[in-house]
Amino acid sequence: MAKNGWLRRKSFWVSVAIVAALVGAAAANGSARALITGAQIKAHTITARELSASLIDSLRGKKGDRGAAGQQGERGDQGGQGERGDQGAQGQRGEKGVQGERGDQGAQGQRGDEGQRGDQGIQGVQGVQGQRGDQGEQGVEGERGGQGAPGESLVYRAITPPDPAHLNLDVVDGVPSAATTSADPLPGSNEGVALVDPFHLDAGTYLVSSTVGFFDLDNNDSGGPEYGVMKTWLCSSSNVTSCQEPSVGSLWTADIPDDATNGAQQSGTILLDVPTGGDWVVSRAVVRGGTGTYQAGANVIVTQLADGS
Numbered sequence: 407m408a409k410n411g412w413l414r415r416k417s418f419w420v421s422v423a424i425v426a427a428l429v430g431a432a433a434a435n436g437s438a439r440a441l442i443t444g445a446q447i448k449a450h451t452i453t454a455r456e457l458s459a460s461l462i463d464s465l466r467g468k469k470g471d472r473g474a475a476g477q478q479g480e481r482g483d484q485g486g487q488g489e490r491g492d493q494g495a496q497g498q499r500g501e502k503g504v505q506g507e508r509g510d511q512g513a514q515g516q517r518g519d520e521g522q523r524g525d526q527g528i529q530g531v532q533g534v535q536g537q538r539g540d541q542g543e544q545g546v547e548g549e550r551g552g553q554g555a556p557g558e559s560l561v562y563r564a565i566t567p568p569d570p571a572h573l574n575l576d577v578v579d580g581v582p583s584a585a586t587t588s589a590d591p592l593p594g595s596n597e598g599v600a601l602v603d604p605f606h607l608d609a610g611t612y613l614v615s616s617t618v619g620f621f622d623l624d625n626n627d628s629g630g631p632e633y634g635v636m637k638t639w640l641c642s643s644s645n646v647t648s649c650q651e652p653s654v655g656s657l658w659t660a661d662i663p664d665d666a667t668n669g670a671q672q673s674g675t676i677l678l679d680v681p682t683g684g685d686w687v688v689s690r691a692v693v694r695g696g697t698g699t700y701q702a703g704a705n706v707i708v709t710q711l712a713d714g715s
């Protein structure tokens with residue numbers, strides 16, 4: 407290719423040299439002859455070796471001025487994608503977002519394993535009493551129990567009967583007086599009077615409760631206090647002469663009023679043990695410190711606590 411280009415350029419210069427030589431030769435001949443065209447030159451008639459270097463240089467063309475810039479070419483195709491760059495530095499923490507809506511309730515979990523037994527708790531406060539329940543059915547009759555102790559039973563009672571001579575008061579008349587410092591009444595001496603009749607008790611233990619009331623319905627002037635006294639004995643018979651000191655009980659009143667209306671009263675209870683075979687209970691009354699006779703009454707209540715068997 408390069409050799410062919412050189413040959414074409416060389417042939418061009420040969421043709422130019424031939425034309426120029428012919429023109430020069432005509433001018434030298436002083437004749438006005440017409441120019442010879444290339445078509446008039448036969449092939450291979452003139453070679454470059456037949457032209458001098460100076461002639462060739464004189465025939466060489468000159469470089470012209472720079473031409474105007476050509477039009478901009480069309481936009482090229484887009485290039486291929488470059489390689490991935492290195493990862494950049496981490497950015498700053500963003501602002502806290504708005505709280506989201508409450509989620510739906512989750513499904514119930516599976517039953518867990520049974521735990522260990524815990525320690526016993528503290529005893530709780532006693533609860534409120536419940537309502538009374540219905541009555542239960544009657545139970546089977548139980549065995550007969552042993553004999554209990556004998557109960558207290560009334561075995562005797564007595565009261566002085568009313569006296570019509572003294573407005574039916576429960577009194578006896580003729581209660582004798584005695585010295586203030588005496589031991590009267592005494593069996594076989596100043597025996598006084600009985601306010602209640604003697605009564606018999608079998609062997610056993612008894613409570614004997616007595617009340618006495620003394621009156622000075624005749625308004626005796628004794629010059630001093632008048633004390634009603636009743637003594638009781640356990641005796642072998644109903645006769646006071648069978649009785650012996652000491653007595654089993656005595657009652658003393660305060661001073662008998664002198665208004666011929668009101669009385670002086672006293673009560674007492676004794677525990678009386680009656681020995682085997684039984685005894686009589688005898689009571690007698692006097693007025694110590696008095697003068698003349700007085701009125702008095704009594705009631706007696708006897709209950710048995712135990713028999714003597």
Ligand SMILES: [Ca+2]
Nearest residue numbers: 622626627664
């Ligand atoms: Ca008197």
Ligand SMILES: [Ca+2]
Nearest residue numbers: 632662663664
């Ligand atoms: Ca008196």
